[in-house]
Structures are given as C-alpha cells and as structure tokens.
Amino acid sequence: MPSHRYRSAYEKVSVPLTDRAWPTARLTRAPLWVPVDLRDGNQALAEPMDTARKSEMFALMLAMGYKEIEVGYPSASQTDYDFVRHLATSDTLPEDVTVVVFTPAKPDLIERTFASIEGLPRAMVHMYTATAPTWREVVLGYDRDGLRELITRNAALVGRLADRHRAGTVRLQFSPEVFNLTEPDYVLEVCDSLTELWDASPDRPVVHNLPATVEIASPNVYADQIEYMHRNLARRDAVILSVHPHNDRGTGVACAELAVLAGAQRVEGCLFGNGERTGNVDLVTLGLNLHAQGVDPMIDFSDIDEIRRVVEHCNRLPVHIRHPYVGDLVYTAFSGTHQDAIKKGMTHHAAAAAAAGVPEREHPWNVPYLPIDPADVGRGYEAVIRVNSQSGKGGVSYLLQTEYGLDLPRALQPEFSAVVQRATDASGTEASAGDLFALFHATYLDPGTDPDGAVVLGPWSTNEIAPGEHECVCVLSAVEYRGRGNGPLSAFIRALAEAGLKVDVLTYAEHAVDSGLDSAAVCYAECRVDGEVSWGVGMDTSVLAASVRAVLSAVNRAAVVASS
Ligand SMILES: CC(=O)SCCNC(=O)CCNC(=O)[C@H](O)C(C)(C)COP(=O)(O)OP(=O)(O)OC[C@H]1O[C@@H](n2cnc3c(N)ncnc32)[C@H](O)[C@@H]1OP(=O)(O)O
Numbered sequence: 344m345p346s347h348r349y350r351s352a353y354e355k356v357s358v359p360l361t362d363r364a365w366p367t368a369r370l371t372r373a374p375l376w377v378p379v380d381l382r383d384g385n386q387a388l389a390e391p392m393d394t395a396r397k398s399e400m401f402a403l404m405l406a407m408g409y410k411e412i413e414v415g416y417p418s419a420s421q422t423d424y425d426f427v428r429h430l431a432t433s434d435t436l437p438e439d440v441t442v443v444v445f446t447p448a449k450p451d452l453i454e455r456t457f458a459s460i461e462g463l464p465r466a467m468v469h470m471y472t473a474t475a476p477t478w479r480e481v482v483l484g485y486d487r488d489g490l491r492e493l494i495t496r497n498a499a500l501v502g503r504l505a506d507r508h509r510a511g512t513v514r515l516q517f518s519p520e521v522f523n524l525t526e527p528d529y530v531l532e533v534c535d536s537l538t539e540l541w542d543a544s545p546d547r548p549v550v551h552n553l554p555a556t557v558e559i560a561s562p563n564v565y566a567d568q569i570e571y572m573h574r575n576l577a578r579r580d581a582v583i584l585s586v587h588p589h590n591d592r593g594t595g596v597a598c599a600e601l602a603v604l605a606g607a608q609r610v611e612g613c614l615f616g617n618g619e620r621t622g623n624v625d626l627v628t629l630g631l632n633l634h635a636q637g638v639d640p641m642i643d644f645s646d647i648d649e650i651r652r653v654v655e656h657c658n659r660l661p662v663h664i665r666h667p668y669v670g671d672l673v674y675t676a677f678s679g680t681h682q683d684a685i686k687k688g689m690t691h692h693a694a695a696a697a698a699a700g701v702p703e704r705e706h707p708w709n710v711p712y713l714p715i716d717p718a719d720v721g722r723g724y725e726a727v728i729r730v731n732s733q734s735g736k737g738g739v740s741y742l743l744q745t746e747y748g749l750d751l752p753r754a755l756q757p758e759f760s761a762v763v764q765r766a767t768d769a770s771g772t773e774a775s776a777g778d779l780f781a782l783f784h785a786t787y788l789d790p791g792t793d794p795d796g797a798v799v800l801g802p803w804s805t806n807e808i809a810p811g812e813h814e815c816v817c818v819l820s821a822v823e824y825r826g827r828g829n830g831p832l833s834a835f836i837r838a839l840a841e842a843g844l845k846v847d848v849l850t851y852a853e854h855a856v857d858s859g860l861d862s863a864a865v866c867y868a869e870c871r872v873d874g875e876v877s878w879g880v881g882m883d884t885s886v887l888a889a890s891v892r893a894v895l896s897a898v899n900r901a902a903v904v905a906s907s
Pocket residue numbers: 383386416418419420446447448449471472473482483520556
C-alpha cells in the first residue's frame with residue numbers, strides 16, 4: 344500500500360488546545376437536531392427526490408418531531424425552488440418549525456434563495472463557503488484575505504435581504520465548509536466577523552455550523568477543534584454552535600457525540616446516514632444512542648420500520664440489514680450462548696417487572712445482548728431468536744415456548760437441541776419456529792418409527808376399582824393387557840410390564856399449553872425402558888391421556904435409541 348502518499352491528520356490540523364474538558368463531560372440532554380436529507384442527502388442521490396418524495400420525507404420529519412429542517416438548495420434546481428415555494432404558499436408549516444435553505448456565497452444565487460422564501464412565516468438562510476487551504480487555493484482561487492472579503496461581502500447581502508423580510512422571521516447560518524481542515528484562527532476570524540456583521544445577540548443568535556465535510560481524523564481531533572471554537576468564539580451566547588459530520592472514516596457518530604461533549608449545541612445529519620460518499624452522520628443512531636443512555640432524544644422513533652420504509656422509498660436506497668437499531672437482523676441472535684442469555688434475561692425481566700408491579704414496558708431494561716428493548720422502536724420479539732446450526736438449547740426452547748407454548752424440561756432441552764443441530768447442519772439453512780415444531784412433533788409426539796418394532800396403543804381405559812387402586816386395560820399392538828397400580832399411570836406401566844416392557848419413570852413434568860378449560864396438556868416423561876433411558880412427550884386435552892402417550896413415546900423412542 345502506498346501509505347507514504349498520505350499525511351497524518353496531526354500534521355494537517357493543529358489545534359492550540361491542551362486542557363481539554365470534553366473527555367470528562369457527560370451527555371445529559373438532546374442537542375438541536377437538523378435533518379439535512381432534503382439538501383445534503385438529496386445532492387448525493389443518483390435520482391434526486393421529486394416534489395412528491397420531498398413532501399413525503401418532510402411529512403415524516405414533522406411527524407418525528409424535528410423542529411428545524413433543511414429543505415433544499417433553491418437556487419440550484421427548479422425542483423428545490425418549487426418545493427420551498429410550495430411550503431411558502433401552502434400555509435401548512437407548524438408554528439414551531441423552521442425551514443432552512445442553503446446557498447453559496449454568490450449574489451445571484453443568494454437573491455434567488457431569498458425569492459424562494461418569500462411569504463414563509465419563518466426561515467433560516469444558510470450560506471456556505473469552503474475555507475480550508477486546498478479549497479481556497481485550488482478550487483476557489485483566493486488567499487485568506489481575499490476569501491474573507493468574498494464571504495463578508497456576500498454575508499452583507501444576506502443580512503440586507505434578511506432585514507427586508509418581516510423583522511425576526513429570517514435567521515442566519517454560516518458554514519465554513521471543510522472546517523475540519525481549516526486553520527482554527529482563520530475560522531474564528533471569519534465566524535466572528537459574521538457574528539458582528541449580522542449583529543447577533545442572545546435573542547437573535549446566529550448559527551455557526553462547523554462541518555467535517557470530509558472526515559479525515561479520529562473523533563478526538565474533531566472534539567478538540569469544536570472545544571477550541573466553543574471557548575473562543577466571540578459573543579458566545581449569541582452563537583448556536585452546530586456540527587455537521589460526514590462519515591468517511593466510519594466515525595461520524597463518534598465525532599458528533601464527542602463534539603456535543605465539547606460544546607456543540609446543534610447537530611446536522613441524515614436519517615440512517617444517507618449523504619455524500621459514505622454519508623452524513625446518522626441522526627437515528629445518534630438519537631437512539633441517547634435513548635439507550637436514559638436521555639430523551641426528543642424525537643419519536645417508536646415505529647422505526649415505518650421510518651425506514653419512507654426513507655428507503657424517498658432515497659431509493661436500501662438500509663443495511665445490520666444498520667444500528669433498524670436493520671432486519673439487529674435484534675436477532677443466531678448463536679447459542681447469546682440465545683441462552685437473552686432467554687434468561689427476558690424471563691428475568693418479566694419476573695422482575697411482575698415483582699415490582701409495573702408493566703414490562705416500564706421496567707428498567709437489562710437484557711444481555713439487547714442494548715434496547717426492541718418494543719421501544721416498535722419491533723416484536725418474534726425475530727429476536729432465530730435458529731440455525733450455530734444455535735443451542737436456549738434458542739430452540741425459547742422459540743418452542745414463545746410460539747407453541749411448550750415449556751421443555753431443562754433436561755430434555757439438550758437432547759432436542761442435538762436433534763435440531765443435526766437437521767440444520769444437514770440442511771445448512773435456518774429452522775423457523777414452524778420447522779422446529781414439526782421436528783419436535785416427528786421426534787416425540789408422532790415418532791412414526793419402524794412399524795414392526797413400535798408398540799401401537801389400541802383402545803385403553805382406566806378405572807378406580809377400590810380407593811387408591813386403579814386398573815388399566817389396554818390393547819398394545821393388538822394384544823390386550825391389564826395392570827394395577829396406585830394411580831392410572833402406574834396401572835398403565837404395570838400393563839406394559841405384562842407386555843414384557845420394564846418401564847421406570849425417572850422425570851415427569853406436565854403443563855397446559857394455553858390457559859382455559861379446553862386447552863391441551865403436554866406431558867414430558869423421561870423413562871428407563873429395559874435399561875435404556877429416553878424421553879417421551881404426549882399431548883392431549885386429557886392430562887391422563889397425555890401422560891400415557893408420553894410414556895408410550897418414551898418406550899418407542901427407547902427402541903430407536905437402542906438400535907441407533
Ligand atoms: C459540501 C457541500 O455539500 S456543498 C453543496 C454542494 N451541493 C451542490 O453542489 C448541489 C447543487 N449544485 C448545483 O446544482 C450547481 O453546482 C450550481 C447550480 C449551484 C452551480 O452550478 P455552476 O454555476 O454550473 O457551477 P459549478 O458548480 O460547476 O462550479 C462552482 C463554482 O462556484 C464556485 N463556488 C463553489 N462553492 C462556492 C461557495 N460556497 N461560494 C462561492 N462560490 C463558490 C466555484 O469556485 C466555481 O466557480 P468557477 O465557476 O468560477 O470556477
């Protein structure tokens with residue numbers, strides 16, 4: 344790899360900060376969130392959104408609770424211009440929502456931008472110019488002074504046009520694009536001059552938005568850059584310090600979080616991280632990271648699948664199945680030890696909530712391997728555990744319990760899990776809950792084994808012939824037998840002995856499959872049959888019939904176990 348062609352970030356940016364405070368700060372409340380999907384996300388799409396898709400995405404953002412939304416670059420395209428006009432003329436903008444429009448520092452484009460917002464009750468005009476050395480010299484063709492002069496000249500125009508609108512209805516924002524590669528003293532100089540020019544005050548604050556336009560350094564470097572600005576910006580109480588991370592190094596979320604620790608009050612990003620190249624920072628992950636720390640993100644993520652559906656439709660891009668908080672697989676465990684821990688954690692959670700007398704949805708969440716309760720974002724538990732050849736007894740028994748009401752005794756779980764493992768190893772595929780039940784049925788409830796060797800139960804009955812003495816009469820493989828015992832099941836076991844089958848019941852368990860009088864009972868019996876130990880299971884609406892079938896199942900399975 345020709346790594347020598349690249350320079351360390353520490354050589355490119357040097358921040359004069361030594362006593363940084365961000366490492367010990369805490370995230371205690373949500374910053375102001377500004378989705379920029381309709382501008383930055385949109386400019387990165389192969390097929391930019393038309394008015395219908397823009398409207399759908401905008402409606403989603405309103406429903407989620409965003410209060411500032413960047414809606415476009417109206418001087419760049421007719422679609423964006425028309426969308427802003429639509430908002431200005433439709434009179435549907437909620438009173439607590441401000442739209443942001445984006446413009447470069449070019450007089451004709453600034454004027455068109457202001458034309459687009461005519462009639463809007465509130466708007467923020469966001470002017471940007473790249474300030475980093477390579478952009479100054481190679482792209483724009485200015486030195487430091489020349490570029491500052493261009494910025495202030497165009498900012499003055501922005502200020503004059505804003506003043507022509509009804510007082511206080513237009514707020515102003517500036518972004519020194521590629522802030523993260525710009526000399527800190529130069530950014531301060533430029534931002535401070537605009538704060539003064541626009542006469543910002545605490546009740547009319549300016550937004551200075553400091554983008555990591557192309558992420559080039561580890562998040563601690565960005566945090567240092569933001570803390571330096573936070574401490575040194577003039578009229579700090581008249582400035583809203585905003586950040587705009589991209590994700591080129593895959594650390595956009597970390598940059599945003601550390602930037603907030605370092606003093607940022609506002610974060611721009613996109614839903615599920617759409618945006619130029621590797622994307623803008625993901626506002627959904629940021630919001631739900633706060634939620635998972637006990638901090639209200641002030642955004643409604645309670646139906647995350649619907650949010651994803653709208654975003655995928657509007658962007659015409661899929662969200663990855665492993666995307667944090669929303670991917671199809673992010674609340675799913677395939678591996679055995681994770682499933683075991685989740686099953687125990689869920690059971691413990693339900694019991695702890697019941698003991699505390701609160702609904703499960705209100706009780707503090709502490710389930711291994713699941714950072715949040717999937718129900719918080721509208722996801723069900725059914726997909727939490729899925730079974731393949733990497734799975735163990737915990738997952739298999741969890742699915743049989745949650746989907747079919749079968750509470751397998753602990754000692755039976757490893758045996759059935761081995762049966763599942765053989766099947767999934769052989770198929771190489773996942774086994775659904777339905778597949779598991781079919782396998783369970785075929786293994787225990789209807790073994791359908793060697794018809795010659797199997798004991799077939801014909802008509803049978805039991806009677807209490809004297810207090811505490813029961814008789815069983817049964818047909819076993821077409822021959823009638825009788826047996827007596829102190830209960831109906833022991834009478835049946837004696838009848839089996841008459842047929843030459845010596846059976847001892849070692850473990851016995853039973854439960855109703857559902858609640859209610861008509862519910863089926865399931866019985867599990869671990870038996871020693873002529874020296875061979877095996878499990879049998881029976882299911883019937885009568886508990887006695889289920890127990891007789893369980894013992895017979897153990898008898899027939901013992902023959903299979905002995906011959907295998
Ligand atoms: C980091 C960001 O996301 S920045 C936003 C980028 N978004 C977009 O570019 C999407 C929309 N853009 C467009 O549709 C077009 O670029 C337009 C309509 C705005 C302009 O198109 P054109 O007039 O054809 O210019 P083009 O984009 O090719 O070139 C940019 C020109 O503006 C200059 N420029 C670029 N940014 C700025 C700025 N912020 N302020 C002032 N001038 C700028 C460049 O130096 C270049 O000038 P030159 O023609 O003298 O060399």
